[in-house]
Amino acid sequence: xTRRSFPMSKVYGLLExxxxxxxTTSHKAIANVMxxxxxxxxxxxxxxxGCIVSQNNFSFTALKVTRQCVLNVPTxxxxxxxxxxxxxxxxxxxxxxxxxxxxxxxxxxxxxxxxECYANLECRVVxxxxxxxxxxxxxxxxxxxxxxxxxxxxxxxxxxxxAFMVAGNxxxxxxxxx
Amino acid sequence: xTRRSFPMSKVYGLLExxxxxxxTTSHKAIANVMxxxxxxxxxxxxxxxGCIVSQNNFSFTALKVTRQCVLNVPTxxxxxxxxxxxxxxxxxxxxxxxxxxxxxxxxxxxxxxxxECYANLECRVVxxxxxxxxxxxxxxxxxxxxxxxxxxxxxxxxxxxxAFMVAGNxxxxxxxxx
Numbered sequence: 001x002t003r004r005s006f007p008m009s010k011v012y013g014l015l016e017x018x019x020x021x022x023x024t025t026s027h028k029a030i031a032n033v034m035x036x037x038x039x040x041x042x043x044x045x046x047x048x049x050g051c052i053v054s055q056n057n058f059s060f061t062a063l064k065v066t067r068q069c070v071l072n073v074p075t076x077x078x079x080x081x082x083x084x085x086x087x088x089x090x091x092x093x094x095x096x097x098x099x100x101x102x103x104x105x106x107x108x109x110x111x112x113x114x115x116e117c118y119a120n121l122e123c124r125v126v127x128x129x130x131x132x133x134x135x136x137x138x139x140x141x142x143x144x145x146x147x148x149x150x151x152x153x154x155x156x157x158x159x160x161x162x163a164f165m166v167a168g169n170x171x172x173x174x175x176x177x178x
Numbered sequence: 179x180t181r182r183s184f185p186m187s188k189v190y191g192l193l194e195x196x197x198x199x200x201x202t203t204s205h206k207a208i209a210n211v212m213x214x215x216x217x218x219x220x221x222x223x224x225x226x227x228g229c230i231v232s233q234n235n236f237s238f239t240a241l242k243v244t245r246q247c248v249l250n251v252p253t254x255x256x257x258x259x260x261x262x263x264x265x266x267x268x269x270x271x272x273x274x275x276x277x278x279x280x281x282x283x284x285x286x287x288x289x290x291x292x293x294e295c296y297a298n299l300e301c302r303v304v305x306x307x308x309x310x311x312x313x314x315x316x317x318x319x320x321x322x323x324x325x326x327x328x329x330x331x332x333x334x335x336x337x338x339x340x341a342f343m344v345a346g347n348x349x350x351x352x353x354x355x356x
Contacts, residue, residue, distance in 0.1 A: 010338070016215050017335030017343050018196010035355065037194050040218035042230055042312050050228055050314065052220055079351060086355040129307060130316075134220050136228065138312070157195030157335070157345070160188070162353030165195050167335070168346030173257060175340030177213065177264040 006119070006144040011047040012178075014073060014119050014146070015039060017167070019155035020082055022072040023053065024103075026111040027062035031103055032090035033114070034059040035082055037158040039071070044178065047141040049123065054135050058090035063137060067125035068109040071139075072117035076154040076166050081116075083162065108143045118153050119146040184297070184322040189225040190356075192251060192297050192324070193217060195345070197333035198260055200250040201231070202281075204289040205240035209281055210268035211292070212237040213260055215336040217249070222356065225319040227301065232313050236268035241315060245303035246287040249317075250295035254332040254344050259294075261340065286321045296331050297324040 006014075015021075023034045039051035049071065053060050063069055074082055081099040088095060096103050103112030106122045113120040122145075127138035157165040184192075193199075201212045217229035227249065231238050241247055252260050259277040266273060274281050281290030284300045291298040300323075305316035335343040 013338035013341075016196070017337050018194070038219045040228060040230065041216045042314060048312070050218060050312075052218065076349075079349065083351045083353045083355070086353060127308070127311075130305070133305075134226070134228075134316070136220060138308075152343070154346070155343075158355075159195050159348060160191035160356065162351045162355070163191075163348050164351065165330070165333075165348050166346040168332070168344040170337060170341050170343050171254075171257065173261045173340045173342065175261045175264060177261070177336070177340070178338065 002147060002149060003145045004148050006146040008047055008141065008144065009045050011121065011141050011144050012041045012044055015041055015049060017155065018157050019073050020158050020164070022074055022082065022085060022114055022117060023059060024070045024072060024111040024114060025059045025062035025066065027066055031096065031112050032059055032062060033085045033095040033101060035086035042138060049139045049141060051137055051139060052135050053137060060135065063125065064131065066110065068111055069123050069139065070106055070109060070111045070113055071121040071123060072114040073119040073155060074117045076156055078116055079156055079164060082156060113145065118150045180325060180327060181323045182326050184324040186225055186319065186322065187223050189299065189319050189322050190219045190222055193219055193227060195333065196335050197251050198336050198342070200252055200260065200263060200292055200295060201237060202248045202250060202289040202292060203237045203240035203244065205244050209274065209290050210237055210240060211263045211273040211279060213264035220316060227317045227319060229315055229317060230313050231315060238313065241303065242309065244288065246289055247301050247317065248284055248287060248289045248291055249299040249301060250292040251297040251333060252295045254334055256294055257334055257342060260334060291323065296328045
């Protein structure tokens with residue numbers, strides 16, 4: 001795929017519809033992947049993203065210590081890999097190898113991009129005030145990449161217990177909302 | 179429609195896929211509606227929801243002062259009303275009247291449910307530590323209602339500038355993820 005730099009001002013449109021993302025971290029030379037659905041935009045520019053990474057997840061310590069991650073947005077072709085990453089722990093499994101995901105070096109952070117994902121957001125942690133109480137991190141997106149050929153990507157949206165809504169058609173309405 | 183009480187333990191499945199919601203507040207005897215896409219689940223049970231309500235929105239003061247709201251989940255039939263609520267301000271417009279939305283008394287909070295929405299979550303504000311810096315509120319869902327007849331609701335998912343992805347089909351995969 002072609003991967004192009006993507007403007008910060010448009011990042012919100014990638015995460016606002018609520019896609020499952022694959023969060024990559026890198027700690028002590030081990031890169032890991034976590035499936036995550038609990039995230040929200042918090043600011044347009046620079047783009048801020050709030051997300052929950054549970055203390056039970058192997059990624060928690062990596063994110064807490066290194067303060068870096070990448071949010072990779074998969075589409076429906078990757079559904080089985082997304083579930084595979086959600087069903088396993090980086091404590092025991094090299095998920096890149098186990099699920100055939102290809103790490104690609106990022107520009108600004110240590111964790112890798114996932115080549116198979118149509119968008120990749122390089123992030124740093126900017127606020128941990130709600131980390132101890134809620135496992136909530138505030139991320140700033142510092143570099144974004146997207147495959148410009150994918151106009152209406154068929155993202156996955158978790159409904160719980162293995163049920164995923166697949167993105168349907170996009171409609172356009174006369175809106176003043178950003 | 180039939181409106182049934184919905185178990186707290188399943189609330190996350192309503193918000194996790196990222197639907198646009200209509201947030202209702204009530205302050206000084208004025209009920210208002212705001213269109214909102216920036217929210218995330220934060221805990222399963224009791225269900226906690228983090229959301230951004232900008233200080234620029236009329237709803238901000240109502241939420242800050244009364245610490246109560248309802249998250250109403252609309253489906254695609256309501257798209258024009260959702261955009262209408264997003265294009266106008268409660269400072270000048272009675273949105274229930276302007277867009278033909280029907281207020282229904284809630285069980286636990288003062289703001290009304292919206293009758294036309296397939297799910298309604300009565301909430302109280304439980305944490306405002308990130309309110310001043312990010313306009314971020316942590317809500318606890320204290321009562322949930324859903325139309326049990328709607329299995330795969332065609333929710334709306336904002337992609338920015340009037341573009342909404344409409345929920346597509348739901349697929350089911352063997353997942354251990356809650």
